[in-house]
Amino acid sequence: MSVGIIMLCHTALERAADAARHWSDHGCPVVIHVDRRVRKRAFQRLRRSLADVSNIRFSDRYACEWGTWGLVQATQAAATRLLADFPDVQHAYLASGACLPLRPVEELVGYLAARPETDFIESVTTEDVGWTVGGLNIERFTLRFPFSWRKQRRLFDAYVRLQRRLGFARRIPAGIEPHLGSQWWCLTRKTLTAILQSPDRAAHDRYFKRVWIPDEAYFQTLVRRYSQNVESRSLTLSKFDFQGKPHVFYDDHLQLLRKSDCFVARKIWPHADKLYNHFLSADLARQPAAEPAPGKIDRIFARAVERRTAGRHGLYMQSRYPQGARETAAPYSVFEGFSELFVDFESWLGKVAGMRVHGRLFAPERAEFAGGETIYNGAVSDSAALRDYNPEAFLTNLIWNTRGERQCFQFGPRDVQQIGAHLAQDDNARIAVISGAWALHLFRSGADLGSIRKEAARLQKIEADHLALLRRPSAKGRVRIWTLAEFAENPMDHLQTLLEDINPRSARRLTEVPRMIDLAGFAEFLATLRNQGMQPILTGDFTGLPRPAESLPQRSRPHLVK
Known part of the structure; x- marks a missing residue:
C-alpha cells in the first residue's frame, strides 16, 4: 500500500x-x-x-x-x-x-x-x-518564547518587547x-x-x-x-x-x-x-x-x-455595530430648505410620491414623525433626549423598521447637527439642499434686526459647515445642492428630478408645484442684512429674480424693526 x-x-x-x-x-x-x-x-x-x-x-x-x-x-x-x-x-x-x-x-x-x-x-x-x-x-525564529501565548499572554508580550528593546536575536543554524x-x-x-x-x-x-x-x-x-x-x-x-x-x-x-x-x-x-x-x-x-x-x-x-x-447594508447583530457607512437598510431622502420655501411641503410630497413624509426628525424639541405620531414603527420614540443619545442608531432603527417604504424627512441648520457626518457618509442617503432657505424663516419672523442678524450669521455658519461635509470627495451620499435663488427660478424642473430619484420607474410628469411662499421684498431683506454687516452668501443672487406665479394670498409684507 x-x-x-x-x-x-x-x-x-x-x-x-x-x-x-x-x-x-x-x-x-x-x-x-x-x-x-x-x-x-x-x-x-x-x-x-x-x-x-x-x-x-x-x-x-x-x-x-x-x-x-x-x-x-x-x-x-x-x-x-x-x-x-x-x-x-x-x-x-x-x-x-x-x-x-x-x-x-x-x-x-x-x-x-x-x-x-x-x-x-x-x-x-x-x-x-x-x-x-x-x-x-x-521573529518566530530569532526570539525566545518561554511563555505560553494562550495561558500567559501578558508575559509572552512583555518578553517579546523586552527582547526587541535589547536587540536580542537567536542564531539561525547553518x-x-x-x-x-x-x-x-x-x-x-x-x-x-x-x-x-x-x-x-x-x-x-x-x-x-x-x-x-x-x-x-x-x-x-x-x-x-x-x-x-x-x-x-x-x-x-x-x-x-x-x-x-x-x-x-x-x-x-x-x-x-x-x-x-x-x-x-x-x-x-x-x-x-x-x-x-x-x-x-x-x-x-x-x-x-x-x-x-x-x-x-x-x-x-x-x-x-x-x-x-x-457587515453589510442593514445587517445588525447583537455582538457588534456595522462599520463605516454601512448602517442603513434602504435608501431614504433628506430635504433641506424645502419646508421653508413651500407651503405644506410634506403633505404635497406625500400625495405626489404616494408615501408618508416626516417633518424635521432632528428638530431640537422632538422628532416630527409623519402624521404627528409620537411612537413610530419599531417603538421608535419622538423623544429628543433618546434620539440625541445616539442619532445614528435612531435613524438606522427608523430605516430598518420601515424597510419596504421609502422614508423622507426634512433637515436644516436649525436642527440637531450630530447626524450630519453620518448623512454625508451613508451611501443610502439621497440629499437635496436648497442652501440659504433658512433666511426665509427669518424674513417672515418679524423679529428685530439685531436678533435676525445674529441668528442669520449663526445659521449660515452651521449650513456652511454642513455643506462642506456633503461636498467632501469621500462623501458617499447622493447630494444635490441649489442656492435658494437657483431653485426659486425654476422649481418645477428641480422637483421633477427629485421625484424621479425617489421613484425612477414612475413616468409621471409634474403639472404643478407646491405653493411657494411670497418672495416679494425678500431681495430687499437680504440687502438690509448686507448693509448691517451680515453677508448672506448661501442664498444666491436675488437681483432681478422674477416674482413666482405661485404664491400665497396677498398679505402685509414682513419687515425689519430698526
Missing part, C-alpha cells in the same frame, strides 16, 4: 475512530497519536473500539498545547512508528482527528502513485508570508532557511526518513523547540533541505478566518466541500452527522479526475470574512 495516515487527536475521539476505520477499510494503515492530556479512560475506550483493526497503531503520547514543541514531537513519534511498522508506505499523510476524507480513498492513492517523488507541503519563506496573524514572521506553512502535509517516505534520521536532527530539534508555533515551521523548513521535488501546497482543505482561527465545517457545507475537489477537509464539527454519513459511506460516488482546487471556494470565504468584519 502506498499511503499511510498519521492522525493527531485530542477531542471527539469517537469521530476520529470513524475516520481511522474508514482509512483502514480502504487499505491505508493508520498511526494515531492521542494528546497525553486526554483522560486515560477515553483513550482506552478508543483503543478498544479499534482493537479489531490490524493495520491501526498507536504512538507514544505527548502533551500537545497549541503553538508548542509537543505537536512536533507527536508528529515525529507517529511518523517513526508508521515508517517502521509499514514498510510498503511510500507517502505519509498527516491529518487530525477532525479531518474528513472528501473523495474516495482510491482517488488519493492513485493521485499520489502518479507522483511518487513529490512532497506536498505548504512551504513559504518568511518574507513571502502574508497570512500570519500576530505580527511575528522571522543550512537552515526559515519557511512557514500549513501543519497538514503529505510527504514521501524518502523525505520523511531523511528528516527523522538526519545526523543533525538533535541540533535541529534543539533549535526548533524554541521557535514559536514550530508545527508550522519544522517540517516546512527541513523539507527544503532534504526534498528534491516540493509542491508548496497542502492536499487538505483548511480555511482560516481573519483572526487566524480555523473555519469549522457543518452539515450545510456539504455542497461547498464537494465543490472544492480536495481529498481531505478540516475542521469538521463532530456533530455534523450529514457530512460524516455522506463522505464515509461505502458507495461514495467517484468524481471525475480533478486537481484539488480550494481556490474554487476562496471567493465564498472572502465574502464571509468581509461580512464578518465590515
Whole structure:
C-alpha cells in the first residue's frame, strides 16, 4: 500500500475512530497519536473500539498545547512508528482527528502513485508570508518564547518587547532557511526518513523547540533541505478566518466541500452527522479526475470574512455595530430648505410620491414623525433626549423598521447637527439642499434686526459647515445642492428630478408645484442684512429674480424693526 495516515487527536475521539476505520477499510494503515492530556479512560475506550483493526497503531503520547514543541514531537513519534511498522508506505499523510476524507480513498492513492517523488507541503519563506496573524514572521525564529501565548499572554508580550528593546536575536543554524506553512502535509517516505534520521536532527530539534508555533515551521523548513521535488501546497482543505482561527465545517457545507475537489477537509464539527454519513459511506460516488482546487471556494470565504468584519447594508447583530457607512437598510431622502420655501411641503410630497413624509426628525424639541405620531414603527420614540443619545442608531432603527417604504424627512441648520457626518457618509442617503432657505424663516419672523442678524450669521455658519461635509470627495451620499435663488427660478424642473430619484420607474410628469411662499421684498431683506454687516452668501443672487406665479394670498409684507 502506498499511503499511510498519521492522525493527531485530542477531542471527539469517537469521530476520529470513524475516520481511522474508514482509512483502514480502504487499505491505508493508520498511526494515531492521542494528546497525553486526554483522560486515560477515553483513550482506552478508543483503543478498544479499534482493537479489531490490524493495520491501526498507536504512538507514544505527548502533551500537545497549541503553538508548542509537543505537536512536533507527536508528529515525529507517529511518523517513526508508521515508517517502521509499514514498510510498503511510500507517502505519509498527516491529518487530525477532525479531518474528513472528501473523495474516495482510491482517488488519493492513485493521485499520489502518479507522483511518487513529490512532497506536498505548504512551504513559504518568511518574507513571502502574508497570512500570519500576530505580527511575528522571522521573529518566530530569532526570539525566545518561554511563555505560553494562550495561558500567559501578558508575559509572552512583555518578553517579546523586552527582547526587541535589547536587540536580542537567536542564531539561525547553518543550512537552515526559515519557511512557514500549513501543519497538514503529505510527504514521501524518502523525505520523511531523511528528516527523522538526519545526523543533525538533535541540533535541529534543539533549535526548533524554541521557535514559536514550530508545527508550522519544522517540517516546512527541513523539507527544503532534504526534498528534491516540493509542491508548496497542502492536499487538505483548511480555511482560516481573519483572526487566524480555523473555519469549522457543518452539515450545510456539504455542497461547498464537494465543490472544492480536495481529498481531505478540516475542521469538521463532530456533530455534523450529514457530512460524516455522506463522505464515509461505502458507495461514495467517484468524481471525475480533478486537481484539488480550494481556490474554487476562496471567493465564498472572502465574502464571509468581509461580512464578518465590515457587515453589510442593514445587517445588525447583537455582538457588534456595522462599520463605516454601512448602517442603513434602504435608501431614504433628506430635504433641506424645502419646508421653508413651500407651503405644506410634506403633505404635497406625500400625495405626489404616494408615501408618508416626516417633518424635521432632528428638530431640537422632538422628532416630527409623519402624521404627528409620537411612537413610530419599531417603538421608535419622538423623544429628543433618546434620539440625541445616539442619532445614528435612531435613524438606522427608523430605516430598518420601515424597510419596504421609502422614508423622507426634512433637515436644516436649525436642527440637531450630530447626524450630519453620518448623512454625508451613508451611501443610502439621497440629499437635496436648497442652501440659504433658512433666511426665509427669518424674513417672515418679524423679529428685530439685531436678533435676525445674529441668528442669520449663526445659521449660515452651521449650513456652511454642513455643506462642506456633503461636498467632501469621500462623501458617499447622493447630494444635490441649489442656492435658494437657483431653485426659486425654476422649481418645477428641480422637483421633477427629485421625484424621479425617489421613484425612477414612475413616468409621471409634474403639472404643478407646491405653493411657494411670497418672495416679494425678500431681495430687499437680504440687502438690509448686507448693509448691517451680515453677508448672506448661501442664498444666491436675488437681483432681478422674477416674482413666482405661485404664491400665497396677498398679505402685509414682513419687515425689519430698526
